[in-house]
Amino acid sequence: MAGTRWSRVAATLLGASVVLVGAGACSSEPPPPARQYTVQFSVTGTAGGNVFGRYVTVGELGSTAETNFSGVPYELTLTTPYPPAPKLQAGAVGVPPGSRLSCRISVDGQTVASQTISVPGQDVICRAS
Numbered sequence: 001m002a003g004t005r006w007s008r009v010a011a012t013l014l015g016a017s018v019v020l021v022g023a024g025a026c027s028s029e030p031p032p033p034a035r036q037y038t039v040q041f042s043v044t045g046t047a048g049g050n051v052f053g054r055y056v057t058v059g060e061l062g063s064t065a066e067t068n069f070s071g072v073p074y075e076l077t078l079t080t081p082y083p084p085a086p087k088l089q090a091g092a093v094g095v096p097p098g099s100r101l102s103c104r105i106s107v108d109g110q111t112v113a114s115q116t117i118s119v120p121g122q123d124v125i126c127r128a129s
Contacts, residue, residue, distance in 0.1 A: 036079045040106040043074040043090045045119070046099035053090030053103075053123075061087050072101075084128065086112070091123040 041055050051072045057080050059065055069076070074090075088103050102116040103126040113126035 034081050036081060037084050038077060038079050038106075038108050039084050039086050040077045040104075041075070041086065041088050042104045043069075043072050043088070043102065043124070045072040045090075045092060045101040046095055047072075049092050049095030049099070051090060051092045051095075051101065053088065055086065055088040057084045057086050058082065059085070059087075061089050086126075086128045088113075088126040089123050092119040095119055 045051055052070045054066045054068045056066045086105050090103055092101050099119050101119045101124045103124045104114040105112050105126045105128055112128040115124050115126055117124045
């Protein structure tokens with residue numbers, strides 16, 4: 001009699017666990033979307049001459065993941081599924097002395113880096129910290 005009672009208890013517990021496992025596996029709600037970060041790069045400057053530069057969303061300038069661009073105004077908006085550490089560098093040649101070159105990086109609408117310089121001279125560099 002004790003063996004029969006034990007069998008019934010075991011069968012009841014097994015049936016309950018199958019129902020619980022089945023209920024969890026058949027959930028019709030999709031998982032929440034992954035967090036996305038919106039990164040905006042922009043470069044502006046005095047017209048004329050040649051403006052060129054490069055940017056990365058994560059990593060260091062000079063890496064194999066950098067992307068080059070030319071011309072101003074330059075603007076790019078992209079999304080990334082990981083926290084970005086964007087960097088942007090731009091230079092100008094053939095522009096009149098005293099020309100200006102500016103860069104700006106925004107993440108999720110907040111400016112995280114900006115710089116304006118007079119060119120010709122050093123490159124303008126923006127780095128988010």
